[in-house]
Amino acid sequence: MSDTLVDYDDAVSRYDPALGLEVHVELGTATKMFCGCTTAFGAEPNTQTCPTCLGLPGSMPVANRTAVESAIRIGLALGCSISEDCRFARKNYFYPDMPKNFQTSQYDEPIAFDGFLDVDVPLEGGGTETVRVEIERAHMEEDTGKSLHVGTSGRIHGADYSLVDYNRAGIPLIEIVTRPVTGLGARAPEVARAYVAQLRDLIVALGVSDARMDQGSIRADVNLSLAPAGSGTLGTRTETKNVNSLRSVERAVRYEVGRHAAVLDAGEKVFQETRHWHEDTGITTAGREKSDADDYRYFPEPDLVPVAPSREWVEELRGTLPEPPNVRRARLQEAWGFSELEMRDTVGAGALDLIEQTVADGAAPQAARKWWLGELARRANDAGTELVDLAVTPADVARVQALVEEGTVNDKLARQVLEGVLAGEGTPDEVVAARGLAVVSDDGALSAAVDEAIAANPDVADKIRDGKVAAAGALIGAVMKQMKGQADAARVRELILEKLS
């Protein structure tokens, strides 16, 4: 069953969208939220468990201090107040991937509250507009186990059986909840995307999580509602889950705007429900109906003492906050002399840190940008991976650029050097040596090749002798071909012009 959708522009001309985002960040602590089990990603199922994260009778939780520290740092980076005394709470509901059938979370006493994030939203035609997104709260909780539904459907309904991996159960999560963001009009989808992107950058800069959307270490739930334009009210919202890329955040908002508008246009009521986002088809489908009837029977977790961070500790942590990513970006853009567009592409490709490091390793900013956003971006794309996961370091890239500037290799050879590095053949210098990639700058060999090319192309040679220097290109091409590309084109040109002057 497919939903009826109203054309997006039409929808936002008649309805005001209100946006709310709940972002779950899996912290990169060495151990789980309430036990000593390791959190490493990708281990064999159910090998990283203990009585506590399996919820065995009699087991007890103990809060992970590093996770609390991370939560406080996230809160501070978002301009939040940090609670002086807050409790964990039990969120009671039955689900097979929840070992205790309650999730240890926080309810009315979050560790951080009342903050904001100033989001730089790119404007069409360059520049950015800053939108302030208010943060209601950031709280600590534990992740659930992971269900695997085996069968043709891949979903719980119609599965032959289901398996549960409890390695993920108890991994620390921070849930960051915004207040409703209104007044965005048609720009709601972009703002949603920019918010999640900037929040992710902030989390990475804090060093508290790798914030990989593709691995689920940062997950967004998108709340959306529509109200008649200009009414100043809030409509009934839906909560779209499973939105696991920045692009999907934008698309999911756009989709729900069109769907809500169609429901409202038909004079019907929007169901308050959970929707599931489908990356492949770009649509949402109805999930569990969510209503006020949902009763989690929250109460304070009696097995954990309240978290009471001293003001000294909070101030100490405030001192460890990194430069805010948008401030840093502005600083780097100016230092590197990048255009707005270049900077946006750099950030979009996840190349900011890589370029910064490459520059630190000696490359010029534009050269560093050219390599990362050109050749390497192409290779990452081919391999279906992220730039940061390529087997090449900023130091390698800086060295390749240095080899170009020294004249040891030309651009074409440099790409081959990178290919060798990516293939694990060693450092750029080792690849040059092993593959014999250095350009021939020995004038004897070059001179012979030039003489050969002149002899083979007498008409071109005549044109050059007549002062048509532009014709030299054809001879350079012939020489380069002869030398299998391993020649310094500039030197070849010099030799040709010398010989024919």
Added chain:
Amino acid sequence: MNDVRRTAAEAADALAAGETTSVALTQAHLDRIAEVDGAVHAFLHVDAEGALAAAEESDRRRASGAPASPLDGVPVAVKDVLATRGQPTTCGSKVLEGWVPPYDATVVTLLREAGLPILGKTNMDEFAMGSSTEHSAYGPTRNPWDLGRVPGGSGGGSAAAVAAFEAPLALGTDTGGSIRQPGALTGTVGVKPTYGGVSRYGLVAMANSLDQVGPVTRTVLDSALLHEVIGGHDPRDSTSLPDPVGGLVEAARRGAAGDLTGLKVGKIAELRGEGYQDGVEERFEDSLALLEKAGAEVIEVACPSFVHALAAYYLIMPSEASSNLARFDAMRYGLRVPPDGVDDPSAEQVMRASREAGFGDEVKRRIILGTFALSAGYVDAFYGKGQKVRTLIQRDFAAAWAQVDVLVSPTSPSTAFPIGEKQHDPRSMYLNDVATVPANLAGVPGISVPNGLHDGLPVGFQVLAPRQADDRLYRVGAALESLLEQQWGGPLLSQAPALEGASA
């Protein structure tokens, strides 16, 4: 001397003097269990092999001159609500039939490290919910004073085991009186330590904010000895106190001299009168007179909120319990029952059928109560109000400590009642806890000391002290015990009838 009649302190002395061995002592208790437990049913599981192996180790340590603790080699019984690695832990429930924990509760680890052979696991009301041990899914425990009567609960198994000389020491847990009330009904000593004084890690929680592990013994000194073994901070229990509550054995020894000069004792005005048997009140007055004779000053103290304690307890406890018991869903461990007449049942259907079959009526009653008390729209009126009363009770205690050193009351309003009498009358069953729950709601320590008989059945005297002043329980308890034993010419338990076919 017959090994099973020794107190733990006497047994420890005998071991130190080489008059017996841990193997002999342990075997004597295993023999006693074999002899009388068919009638008493204090144990759900006996681990003869493990206990004897531990006893052999103990004897080796002693032979090499390096006992692990003052109680090294003295056997102990453990309430079946505490996780024991490799040994069944059922909590008296069908839901956990056959479950063998892969880990030890911290208190069990401490027993092992101190060298106490663990005889087995003792019977209890299912998930510690009850005051008679009749709610055990494995059948009731019988009171050694009268096999037709209950031993109290929920820790009736531990109390009866100690009273029947099947173990010199036992561990119990006390959420609303489950150590102290069985102590009173079986003529034994039971201590609920300060909340946080003993680790709860590995205690299958009924109500986490109220539960506490404590000693069950025949003498006050033995409780102090065991308390010092199990007490102290545990990094696995974040609610455990940073510093151990110490000086307990010393306080018990000092108290036994019978001098209470300068001690101010408050008798709680609200824990008297209606609902208390005349004989219980009489024994209480007799004991107060003894304390005064020993130099204590006794005054009456008002604790007006205590009259609401039981109501608050029956909101807070089921709330926490309803959440704790949610994990029994037939997914990972424990009973799994397929629903009747359903092909390819869903996880939810299996869970429903298993919980229906696995939990007893009292457990279901409390799950329903607690779920209701936490529900949206009711949570403020029920769970929330319970917590407010709890605060008032804490204030009553705080006001009392400004006037007196300890508070006293009868432990239980009545002596042991016949099996079956209250099983189907929850409200009259709940009244058994009326004098004991205030201590749990405030986290203060309490002791029950046997203080005589009423119609041939034991009566208990309760002493309460401020948080972390557990030593006062031992001082006063030991004083009263020694003064009473002078009157009786020996321990109260020597007046208990011999059990059928028993040679002890």
